[in-house]
Amino acid sequence: MKRYELIVIGAGPSGLSAAIEAAEAGMQVVVFDENGRPGGQLFKQIHKFFGSKEHQAKVRGVRIGENLLAKAKDLGIHVILDATVLGIYKNKEVSVLIEDEVQNYKADAVIIATGAAENMIPFKGWDLPGVMGAGAAQTMMNIQGIRPGGKILMVGSGNVGLVVSFQLLQAGCEVAAIIDAAPRVGGYGVHASKVTRTGIPLYTSYTVIEAKGVDSVESAVIARVDECFQPIPGTEIELGVDTICIAVGLSPMSQLADNAGCQMEFAPGKGGNVPVLSETGETSIANVYCAGDVAGIEEASSAMIQGKIAAAAIARDLGYIDDIEFAEKKTAYAESLSKIRAGMFAPGNKGKVFEKTDEGFTISDSLLTKGYLSESELSAFPALDASGGTHIVIECTQNIPCDPCQDVCPAGCIIVGNTITQIPKLDKDKKCSGCGLCVGVCSGQAIFLVNDQYEDGYGTVGLPYEFLPLPAKGDVGKALDRSGAPVCDATVVEVRTNKAMDKTAMLVMKVPVDQLSSARFFKAAEGGN
Amino acid sequence: MSQIIVRTKTSEPFVPLPDDDLIICRCEEITKGEIRKAIHEGMRTLNEVKRYLRAGMGLCQGQTCQRLVLNIISSELKIPGGELGRITGRMPVRPAVMEAVGKSTEHSEGVERYDR
Numbered sequence: 001m002k003r004y005e006l007i008v009i010g011a012g013p014s015g016l017s018a019a020i021e022a023a024e025a026g027m028q029v030v031v032f033d034e035n036g037r038p039g040g041q042l043f044k045q046i047h048k049f050f051g052s053k054e055h056q057a058k059v060r061g062v063r064i065g066e067n068l069l070a071k072a073k074d075l076g077i078h079v080i081l082d083a084t085v086l087g088i089y090k091n092k093e094v095s096v097l098i099e100d101e102v103q104n105y106k107a108d109a110v111i112i113a114t115g116a117a118e119n120m121i122p123f124k125g126w127d128l129p130g131v132m133g134a135g136a137a138q139t140m141m142n143i144q145g146i147r148p149g150g151k152i153l154m155v156g157s158g159n160v161g162l163v164v165s166f167q168l169l170q171a172g173c174e175v176a177a178i179i180d181a182a183p184r185v186g187g188y189g190v191h192a193s194k195v196t197r198t199g200i201p202l203y204t205s206y207t208v209i210e211a212k213g214v215d216s217v218e219s220a221v222i223a224r225v226d227e228c229f230q231p232i233p234g235t236e237i238e239l240g241v242d243t244i245c246i247a248v249g250l251s252p253m254s255q256l257a258d259n260a261g262c263q264m265e266f267a268p269g270k271g272g273n274v275p276v277l278s279e280t281g282e283t284s285i286a287n288v289y290c291a292g293d294v295a296g297i298e299e300a301s302s303a304m305i306q307g308k309i310a311a312a313a314i315a316r317d318l319g320y321i322d323d324i325e326f327a328e329k330k331t332a333y334a335e336s337l338s339k340i341r342a343g344m345f346a347p348g349n350k351g352k353v354f355e356k357t358d359e360g361f362t363i364s365d366s367l368l369t370k371g372y373l374s375e376s377e378l379s380a381f382p383a384l385d386a387s388g389g390t391h392i393v394i395e396c397t398q399n400i401p402c403d404p405c406q407d408v409c410p411a412g413c414i415i416v417g418n419t420i421t422q423i424p425k426l427d428k429d430k431k432c433s434g435c436g437l438c439v440g441v442c443s444g445q446a447i448f449l450v451n452d453q454y455e456d457g458y459g460t461v462g463l464p465y466e467f468l469p470l471p472a473k474g475d476v477g478k479a480l481d482r483s484g485a486p487v488c489d490a491t492v493v494e495v496r497t498n499k500a501m502d503k504t505a506m507l508v509m510k511v512p513v514d515q516l517s518s519a520r521f522f523k524a525a526e527g528g529n
Numbered sequence: 530m531s532q533i534i535v536r537t538k539t540s541e542p543f544v545p546l547p548d549d550d551l552i553i554c555r556c557e558e559i560t561k562g563e564i565r566k567a568i569h570e571g572m573r574t575l576n577e578v579k580r581y582l583r584a585g586m587g588l589c590q591g592q593t594c595q596r597l598v599l600n601i602i603s604s605e606l607k608i609p610g611g612e613l614g615r616i617t618g619r620m621p622v623r624p625a626v627m628e629a630v631g632k633s634t635e636h637s638e639g640v641e642r643y644d645r
Binding site for chain 1: 621
C-alpha cells in the first residue's frame, strides 16, 4: 500500500488548489483524477472570470487551469490521471482503479474534490442522440474541437446556458433560441445581453416538451408554461434544430463522501446530497474534507479558495503550519470567499427575486424577462455619460462581484469601490482617453466606447468582439440593437486588439448619431466575414 | 434510514398517464410508468425503487436519474424530496470490472466501512 500525507480526489480547480496549498506547506501530496486530462472543467472555460484581482478576474478559465498545472508540476505534486477512485475506507484508505488494476493508497488526510454532474430533464425524445448536457457540448467544442451540432436549442438560462450559448456561436454553430421555464433569466444579465444582442431569442416561461426525430434530433417542440410550470396547450412552437443542450443545474458528485461514511444532508440550495461540513470543509470524519462543487454547487473561483482552506486546515492538523499562520491564512481566504460569494447571485440568494440594486436602482424588467436592457430603463443607471466626444457607456446593472474595469482604466474614470458588487459608476471629473481597455477586459462584455463627434452626422460605437475571423477596417454590415434587431448600416472603422484585452477585440463601427445609444453589435453583410 | 417510512401513505389506484412510456433511467431503460407502478406497489425510497427496478444501478450509477426518480416519487406521494433518502454510495462508486477489483493484491485490514 502506497502512503502519502494527503490524497486529493479530483484534479479540478478545487483539488489542484488544495494540492498546491498543501505541497507549499511541505506535505507529500497525490492527486487522482478519473479523466485523461487534469483541470476539471477549467480547460473548457474559455471565457473571462469574474471577481477581483485576487480571484484572477478577467483571466480566462483555461489560463487559470494552465497556471494551476504549472504550479503543481513545479512543486512536484503527483497528479495521476485515468485513475478512478472506487471507494474510501476506514483509516483513510483509498482504492483507485488504475489501468485495469485496483491499487490501494493510504493517507493522513483526504480531500474529496470530485465536483458535480449535469442535471437532466426528461421529455419525450430526450434519449435521442442530439440531446446532451450543455457542459458536454462545451467539452466537445472547447476540448475536442468538434461542433456538437449545426443548430441548437439551449434549455436553461443560468450562467452555464448563457455562456455555452455564446461559445456555441463562437464555434460557428447557430443557436435557435435559449429558453427557461422560469419567468426570469437565471444567469447574469450581462451574459444574457451578450447573446441576445447577436440576435438569439431568449424565451422565459418556456420549456421543451418534445425532441422529434427518427435516428437523432430533427426538431424540438417548446411550449409556454403556466405558474405551475405546466405547458399551456396551443402555445407550442416547433424549432428545426439538430441539437438540444440541457443546462438546468448541477448535482454534487458526493457518492465518495457517502461511501466514506460522512454525515450527509439533502440541501436543495446546494444542489442535492452533500456532506455536512465544518467551516474549513471537514466532514463528520476527522481529516476527511470536501471542497468545491461536491460540497455545494458554486463556481470555480470559490471552489479554488475552498480547496486552499481545506488544505491549510490539514497542514495545521499535521503540524506543517502553526496555529498563527493558519489563522492568518484562514482569515484571508474567508475574506476572499465572502467577496466572491456576494451580490444578487450569491449562493444564499438562489431563487430570490431582486427588484432593486443595493444602490436603489430599479432592475430592468426587460433584462430579466428578455435578456437585454431597454434604453429607457438603462438611462436610470449611473454609468452613462452624455458628455461630448469619446465616452464610456457601462451597461452593468446588477450587483455581481467584479471589478477589473476599475483597475484597468488608466484615467481612473470608473469607480466600483471596495465593495466589488457595486455597480460601476463614472467619475465625471476624469477624462476618458478612449483607450478601450475597459471594453476589452470587462468579463461581462458590458462596456462600450461611444464617440458622438466622429464626423458630421456620424459617431462611432466601440464594442467588445470575440468572433473569428475578425472583421477588418472598411467592412460594411448592419448595426444590431440590444435585442439583436438590425437598426442601421454600419462600417467598421477600427479593430483594436492588444495583450491586456486578451483576445477580446474592440470593434469600432461608424453609425448615424441617432443610433449611438441603440447600436450594440456588428453583423457583417452576407458574403463578407 | 433513520426516519420511519410511512407505509400507510398509499395513493389512489394506479392511473396510467400519457407519458408513462418515457424512459427515466437510461442505463437500465426503466420508464416513468414502471417507477410509478413500483411506488403504487409499495416502494417508498430511492433505494427501494433501485432494488425493485434497477433504476440507478447502471453505468452512471444513478448520477443522471437519481434526481428524476426522486421527483417522481416526491410528486406521486406528495412527500418532500429530502425525506426520500438517496442511492447509497458504496464501493465501487464508479463501474469497474470485477477482474480489476480481484487483481487488487494488497487488501489490508481496512476494508470495513465507518460506522453509520
